[in-house]
Amino acid sequence: MNFEEYVAKPLLAGVGITVPRSRLAEDPAEAAKAAAEIGACVVKAQVPTGKRGKAGGIKLAANPDEARGHAEAILGMEIDGHRVMKVTIEEQVPIALELYASIVSDPQSRSPMLLFSAMGGMDVEEAAETNPDAMRRRVIDITEGLSEEDAAAACAGLDLGGQEADVASTLVRLYAAYRMFDAELLEINPLVITRDGRVVALDCKLTVDDSSAPRQGEIAGRASAEKMSALEAEARAADLKYIELGGDVGILANGAGLTMTTMDAVNHYGGKAANFLEVGGEAYTKAHTALAILLKNPEIKSLLVNFCGAFARTDVMALGVVEAWKDLKPDIPVFFTIHGTGEEEAIALVKRELGIEPFDRMDDAVRAAVAATGARAA
Ligand code: GDP
Ligand code: MN
Numbered sequence: 187m188n189f190e191e192y193v194a195k196p197l198l199a200g201v202g203i204t205v206p207r208s209r210l211a212e213d214p215a216e217a218a219k220a221a222a223e224i225g226a227c228v229v230k231a232q233v234p235t236g237k238r239g240k241a242g243g244i245k246l247a248a249n250p251d252e253a254r255g256h257a258e259a260i261l262g263m264e265i266d267g268h269r270v271m272k273v274t275i276e277e278q279v280p281i282a283l284e285l286y287a288s289i290v291s292d293p294q295s296r297s298p299m300l301l302f303s304a305m306g307g308m309d310v311e312e313a314a315e316t317n318p319d320a321m322r323r324r325v326i327d328i329t330e331g332l333s334e335e336d337a338a339a340a341c342a343g344l345d346l347g348g349q350e351a352d353v354a355s356t357l358v359r360l361y362a363a364y365r366m367f368d369a370e371l372l373e374i375n376p377l378v379i380t381r382d383g384r385v386v387a388l389d390c391k392l393t394v395d396d397s398s399a400p401r402q403g404e405i406a407g408r409a410s411a412e413k414m415s416a417l418e419a420e421a422r423a424a425d426l427k428y429i430e431l432g433g434d435v436g437i438l439a440n441g442a443g444l445t446m447t448t449m450d451a452v453n454h455y456g457g458k459a460a461n462f463l464e465v466g467g468e469a470y471t472k473a474h475t476a477l478a479i480l481l482k483n484p485e486i487k488s489l490l491v492n493f494c495g496a497f498a499r500t501d502v503m504a505l506g507v508v509e510a511w512k513d514l515k516p517d518i519p520v521f522f523t524i525h526g527t528g529e530e531e532a533i534a535l536v537k538r539e540l541g542i543e544p545f546d547r548m549d550d551a552v553r554a555a556v557a558a559t560g561a562r563a564a
Contacts, residue, residue, distance in 0.1 A: 217257030368398035433458025457556030473506030495526030
């Protein structure tokens with residue numbers, strides 16, 4: 187789940203990080219009204235991307251009239267594929283220094299990692315590339331957490347305008363928020379030192395682990411809408427995990443692991459998977475919905491069904507597919523390979539009801555499904 191700035195910054199405020207006063211506005215009149223309360227302000231597009239500044243989605247306004255004008259220009263803009271529907275009207279902050287601070291889930295160390303740079307702002311990526319030393323990295327031991335000393339060590343030797351201690355305590359709070367919200371990424375860019383010596387978060391980006399949605403409760407409901415295809419949205423509504431992959435071999439397998447293995451095998455034999463689709467152990471009850479969604483993808487030229495039973499019985503899964511197939515009557519070839527608990531019954535069922543012989547070996551089924559698309563199986 188991704189959270190936009192206007193949702194994420196109040197969460198920072200909740201752990202004691204200073205953020206500018208801010209109001210949300212959905213039309214120019216609201217923007218002008220908010221600016222009348224706030225004074226000299228910044229009008230900021232609210233879209234889940236870090237490219238707003240460069241795209242003209244962030245503008246300074248000295249008074250309500252200017253704020254109205256900027257809101258008029260920014261609302262409706264498209265930035266990085268996102269249409270701007272909301273802006274924030276934020277108190278202007280006199281910037282002396284722009285820093286970068288984030289906590290990310292680092293796959294290499296399998297730990298949280300603190301990233302910190304005194305060269306923050308809109309060009310932080312370029313700065314980090316041309317000058318790799320500009321980005322400090324510190325792996326955090328999750329059992330120990332991040333102490334003030336660790337945070338101070340990460341900033342040691344950098345000119346932070348005399349605000350070293352405040353910056354260090356901001357980093358400690360940032361890590362606390364990262365833990366509290368089950369974040370995968372919590373980024374402040376820029377974290378600024380103001381001309382009057384305060385440490386203020388001007389922007390914030392938050393990505394929360396999807397699986398923690400239940401325990402994050404109310405916040406989860408404020409995640410920004412994902413970019414999904416119509417079919418992906420339909421699958422989501424039916425509680426299925428479906429991702430379009432652009433190929434033409436449709437894949438229906440039970441379990442995410444087997445599905446990914448099947449995708450790899452399709453690629454290995456020179457084909458391209460059309461989708462990832464996770465039906466789990468519920469292949470029987472969800473087969474109809476799952477197949478219907480798969481088949482609506484106009485790119486699909488063949489279907490590969492790969493079931494592997496342990497606790498879940500493959501004959502029950504096969505029955506779901508057979509019934510759905512008879513009902514939907516798709517005009518593409520289908521290839522089965524079935525192993526594990528209930529396989530004899532499942533294979534007999536597919537032969538009897540569909541007149542199709544499942545393959546003994548998964549490789550052979552994959553090759554046949556790839557060949558049926560017209561691609562030459564390697
Ligand atoms: P992003 O481009 O989408 O990452 O948007 P940011 O919120 O990071 O803002 C981009 C840039 O706008 C910052 O790096 C600042 O230089 C500038 N900016 C944002 N808020 C203020 C502000 O209150 N005062 C001033 N002077 N500049 C600001
Ligand atoms: Mn930013």
